[in-house]
Amino acid sequence: MTDVHHLRCGTIEAPGGAKAICHCLLLEDDRGLALVDAGIGLEDVRSPDARLGRGLVEAVGFRFDEAETAVRRVERLGLAPAAVAHVVLTHADPDHTGGLADFPDASVFLSVEERAALDSGNPRYVPTHFDHGPRWEPILPSSRRWFGLEARPVPLGFASEVLLIPLFGHTRGHCGVAIGREGEGWTLHVGDAYYLRVETERDDHPVSRLAAMRADDDARRRASLEEVRRLLRDHRDEISLFGYHDPDEFPPQA
DSSP, rough: OEEEEEEEEEEEEEEEEEEEEEEEEEEETTEEEEOOOSSSSSHHHHHHHTTHHHHHHHHHHEEGGGGHHHHHHHHHTOOOGGEEEEOOOOOOOOHGGGGGGGSSSSEEEEEHHHHHHHHTOTTTTTTGTTOOOOOEEEEOOOEEETEEOOEEEEEOOOSSSEEEEEESSSSOOOEEEEEEEEEEEEEEEOSSOOSSSGGTTSSOSSSHHHHHHHOOSSSHEEEEEEEHHHHHHTTTTTHHHEEOOOGGSOOOOO
């Protein structure tokens, strides 16, 4: 059995006072450790202007605390950061990739579409996060289906299955990450398919305007959000899902 640890790997306080978190996962298996997203990294905390740029720091509202980085969270669990052999990215925005450099030997899995978007020069990505030369492992499209959605197996070799679930729109290659554990159903990390859970219930919340503005393809983002709503409506007993940023979704015991 693969254990799933919820890690808060960053805090964001957007202009206007809205607070958000960086909700990562650590998968602990007999064959090693894997992160789902990497949050804010040590070098972001220590040199934010050099790594991110003052304009981005202020526009996003990054708050920096070394204790919240993934590498320190892993250590606090009594585990060795060097055992993190894999990172699975929902997408490559800077609040998801800052910690990659803290696990330089890890293989980094992401959709082939997101890998291409990184190479396209899209200014939403932060090149300094990749200066260490990540070991990219792009995942190709698959014919497999998962609750009506495409599912791309991630070859971690763990006891529990891990799948990339395309939920494109926020970025060109944005995916959710599904973890199946025998007897416990599925966990689905939807990344930034929504910022706040309220978006699964209504379209007129102010955060919806931000989501639309930040989307590379808003029509596809809205289609992906409809799929998330369908999963919540039709498969609530089979899938436990949550997003990356809503602090109310973070387990209180974690």
